[in-house]
Amino acid sequence: xxxxxxxxxxxxxxxxxxxxxxxxxxxxxxxxxxxxxxxxxxxxxxxxxxxxxxxxxxxxxxxxxxxxxxxxxxxxxxxxxxxxxxxxxxxxxxxxxxxxxxxxxxxxxxxxxxxxxxxxxxxxxxxxxxxxxxxxxxxxxxxxxxxxxxxxxxxxxxxxxxxxxxxxxxxxxxxxxxxxxxxxxxxxxxxxxxxxxxxxxxxxxxxxxxxxxxxxxxxxxxxxxxxxxxxxxxxxxxxxxxxxxxxxxxxxxxxxxxxxxxxxxxxxxxxxxxxxxxxxxxxxxxxxxxxxxxxxxxxxxxxxxxxxxxxxxxxxxxxxxxxxxxxxxxxxxxxxxxxxxxxxxxxxxxxxxxxxxxxxxxxxxxxxxxxxxxxxxxxxxxxxxxxxxxxxxxxxxxxxxxxxxxxxxxxxxxxxxxxxxxxxxxxxxxxxxxxxxxxxxxxxxxx
Amino acid sequence: xxxxxxxxxxxxxxxxxxxxxxxxxxxxxxxxxxxxxxxxxxxxxxxxxxxxxxxxxxxxxxxxxxxxxxxxxxxxxxxxxxxxxxxxxxxxxxxxxxxxxxxxxxxxxxxxxxxxxxxxxxxxxxxxxxxxxxxxxxxxxxxxxxxxxxxxxxxxxxxxxxxxxxxxxxxxxxxxxxxxxxxxxxxxxxxxxxxxxxxxxxxxxxxxxxxxxxxxxxxxxxxxxxxxxxxxxxxxxxxxxxxxxxxxxxxxxxxxxxxxxxxxxxxxxxxxxxxxxxxxxxxxxxxxxxxxxxxxxxxxxxxxxxxxxxxxxxxxxxxxxxxxxxxxxxxxxxxxxxxxxxxxxxxxxxxxx
Numbered sequence: 001x002x003x004x005x006x007x008x009x010x011x012x013x014x015x016x017x018x019x020x021x022x023x024x025x026x027x028x029x030x031x032x033x034x035x036x037x038x039x040x041x042x043x044x045x046x047x048x049x050x051x052x053x054x055x056x057x058x059x060x061x062x063x064x065x066x067x068x069x070x071x072x073x074x075x076x077x078x079x080x081x082x083x084x085x086x087x088x089x090x091x092x093x094x095x096x097x098x099x100x101x102x103x104x105x106x107x108x109x110x111x112x113x114x115x116x117x118x119x120x121x122x123x124x125x126x127x128x129x130x131x132x133x134x135x136x137x138x139x140x141x142x143x144x145x146x147x148x149x150x151x152x153x154x155x156x157x158x159x160x161x162x163x164x165x166x167x168x169x170x171x172x173x174x175x176x177x178x179x180x181x182x183x184x185x186x187x188x189x190x191x192x193x194x195x196x197x198x199x200x201x202x203x204x205x206x207x208x209x210x211x212x213x214x215x216x217x218x219x220x221x222x223x224x225x226x227x228x229x230x231x232x233x234x235x236x237x238x239x240x241x242x243x244x245x246x247x248x249x250x251x252x253x254x255x256x257x258x259x260x261x262x263x264x265x266x267x268x269x270x271x272x273x274x275x276x277x278x279x280x281x282x283x284x285x286x287x288x289x290x291x292x293x294x295x296x297x298x299x300x301x302x303x304x305x306x307x308x309x310x311x312x313x314x315x316x317x318x319x320x321x322x323x324x325x326x327x328x329x330x331x332x333x334x335x336x337x338x339x340x341x342x343x344x345x346x347x348x349x350x351x352x353x354x355x356x357x358x359x360x361x362x363x364x365x366x367x368x369x370x371x372x373x374x375x376x377x378x379x380x381x382x383x384x385x386x387x388x389x390x391x392x393x394x395x396x397x398x399x400x401x402x403x404x405x406x407x408x409x410x411x412x413x414x415x416x417x418x419x420x421x422x423x424x425x426x427x428x429x430x431x432x433x434x435x436x437x438x439x440x441x442x443x444x445x446x447x
Numbered sequence: 448x449x450x451x452x453x454x455x456x457x458x459x460x461x462x463x464x465x466x467x468x469x470x471x472x473x474x475x476x477x478x479x480x481x482x483x484x485x486x487x488x489x490x491x492x493x494x495x496x497x498x499x500x501x502x503x504x505x506x507x508x509x510x511x512x513x514x515x516x517x518x519x520x521x522x523x524x525x526x527x528x529x530x531x532x533x534x535x536x537x538x539x540x541x542x543x544x545x546x547x548x549x550x551x552x553x554x555x556x557x558x559x560x561x562x563x564x565x566x567x568x569x570x571x572x573x574x575x576x577x578x579x580x581x582x583x584x585x586x587x588x589x590x591x592x593x594x595x596x597x598x599x600x601x602x603x604x605x606x607x608x609x610x611x612x613x614x615x616x617x618x619x620x621x622x623x624x625x626x627x628x629x630x631x632x633x634x635x636x637x638x639x640x641x642x643x644x645x646x647x648x649x650x651x652x653x654x655x656x657x658x659x660x661x662x663x664x665x666x667x668x669x670x671x672x673x674x675x676x677x678x679x680x681x682x683x684x685x686x687x688x689x690x691x692x693x694x695x696x697x698x699x700x701x702x703x704x705x706x707x708x709x710x711x712x713x714x715x716x717x718x719x720x721x722x723x724x725x726x727x728x729x730x731x732x733x734x735x736x737x738x739x740x741x742x743x744x745x746x747x748x749x750x751x752x753x754x755x756x757x758x759x760x761x762x763x764x765x766x767x768x769x770x771x772x773x774x775x776x777x778x779x780x781x782x783x784x785x786x787x788x789x790x791x792x793x794x795x796x797x798x799x800x
Contacts, residue, residue, distance in 0.1 A: 011464055365523070367473075
């Protein structure tokens with residue numbers, strides 16, 4: 001099978017624990033949900049409720065303040081607090097805490113549209129915005145902004161069903177069980193972007209999903225369901241675009257620069273829910289897995305449910321975890337507190353045992369074996385970037401284009417000397433941004 | 448607020464999983480790949496080949512351990528790289544070389560070439576080849592006295608330098624001055640050259656066994672095919688086009704490719720991670736450079752064999768090659784690169800005026 005991006009790695013996908021398990025709702029609803037005001041790229045939202053207010057499922061509880069998407073209550077009940085709470089991004093962020101009344105009183109203000117394709121692009125964008133939809137693959141870019149900024153510039157729409165991170169099966173199960181919504185959502189997005197055709201890219205380790213979606217597209221053939229070689233990071237936006245269209249996004253650019261718009265398959269399903277069923281984004285599928293988990297599961301989870309609750313739903317820990325991640329093992333963020341909530345971009349709660357996790361032995365000397373160079377999908381030379389970063393020579397690291405690094409972790413994964421390359425590059429980026437800001441401030445002071 | 452209980456969660460930077468292959472695995476694979484060639488050396492040169500190799504490896508490990516100990520640095524013998532250096536140095540020396548000369552070479556390889564520059568990963572010359580060059584300067588006669596292969600005349604296990612010429616049946620290698628240097632084909636069959644029934648250093652004689660080891664390393668993903676392929680192909684093409692002494696082009700090419708240390712150098716020395724380029728393009732340039740220099744030294748140089756000096760000369764160019772053979776930047780098309788270059792040119796021209 002053709003692989004048209006350079007490099008990449010092939011870790012064991014470990015999806016067998018959950019890829020045949022249907023998505024199930026929580027057996028016990030959470031007593032309380034904690035809904036952070038920052039679940040997306042951009043500025044945190046402004047809460048519209050205060051402690052003591054009653055809220056209903058789907059009721060808007062926070063409004064956009066800058067770039068962002070509104071936020072809705074995921075359960076009905078009473079607002080217990082509006083205060084900073086720990087969240088998956090690290091640290092604390094202003095959150096709306098809701099005590100669940102277990103009644104699930106509906107309160108969405110969106111109207112269902114039986115014929116979504118009769119809507120104008122502007123109407124679709126407005127519904128997507130009001131439904132609070134953000135990218136559900138992890139990064140969380142507000143979807144309405146992606147559509148409206150791409151209008152007229154985009155000639156190719158791609159749904160990302162690659163799910164190239166090991167362990168995670170949330171998108172896989174979604175495509176199998178709610179394929180109609182994915183295809184329906186894809187057609188709505190195509191309509192919004194003014195396109196007649198679209199693509200869905202799926203890694204070849206999910207051929208059942210490929211076949212299922214192909215059969216759903218049927219004779220209309222407006223959407224090409226493309227099996228992709230199973231190679232991490234096939235699902236990274238740049239690499240997916242490169243694979244499907246052969247185009248490379250210029251440095252610092254966005255997919256729209258090469259006429260592409262990429263949406264996660266979960267995002268497409270959420271768009272369908274919003275437009276056709278009038279439901280804002282208040283729940284998502286989360287894979288709870290890892291060797292520490294007693295009964296790995298794919299769960300349908302109201303946003304704001306704590307990681308601890310999900311772990312309990314999955315039978316708790318059968319072995320003490322070494323670390324608990326939000327997301328996959330290649331790019332996921334390690335959590336220190338299990339009270340953190342599920343947000344719009346949480347696709348997995350991954351509990352790794354010490355045996356599964358990267359060994360913690362001290363880094364050896366770099367051999368210059370060049371494995372990092374050979375796997376880098378961004379054509380970088382991690383070996384030299386790290387050499388300079390170690391010596392704090394940031395301008396040289398910048399010259400080696402560390403800012404192009406997508407932090408996919410391929411180099412770090414493959415390194416036989418176990419050098420924490422990604423960490424080194426994150427530090428370098430941070431320092432380089434800091435220096436640039438300082439320079440700017442200096443120039444501003446001069447002027 | 449949280450129910451962490453006594454759970455201690457580790458917070459580390461992503462990625463949270465690692466490939467099972469580590470430095471030690473890689474080094475072990477290289478050692479495994481060198482075994483077939485060693486077996487052939489024992490077959491043709493006797494057990495002295497094995498003993499030389501073991502002594503050399505042990506001496507390298509000892510010097511590495513002792514240097515790190517004396518300099519109060521962490522021990523690095525566990526990475527097995529010293530073992531490889533020891534084996535390779537024995538492989539590029541004649542079987543008749545006295546053990547003590549070999550041990551001096553091991554000292555030079557580990558302490559001078561490798562550790563003084565910072566140890567594994569920091570040396571800019573291949574340690575085994577650096578030591579070979581040193582021994583060639585200091586002990587030219589024993590370093591160029593070749594035992595002839597065959598059970599009957601295998602080298603005795605103990606001997607002094609003087610004895611080497613008397614006791615062991617010695618002779619010229621197919622690549623020594625008498626033969627190919629002057630455009631004469633050696634009086635051994637191509638089959639013997641391929642299998643290794645020829646004179647030469649311990650490890651270089653059997654192209655077949657080295658090829659098996661090389662293919663093993665490529666199949667295991669330890670080395671990439673680019674350097675050895677470019678190296679051997681360059682030698683093959685040049686010797687095919689320009690045979691010496693009016694020989695048949697194809698025959699001459701085969702003798703050149705199978706003779707000397709080309710396979711040992713191409714698969715095991717030029718591919719040394721530490722002293723070879725890291726980029727795809729760099730590897731090709733480096734391989735071609737090694738091939739060109741090998742042929743130049745064989746054709747025009749004073750030494751009978753050019754592989755080791757060719758690799759050493761290319762070793763010192765690695766930094767430069769890496770600097771200029773970087774991969775194309777992602778997202779920058781050929782047109783964009785051209786436009787950028789022209790812009791830079793225009794800006795430069797403007798400044799000049």
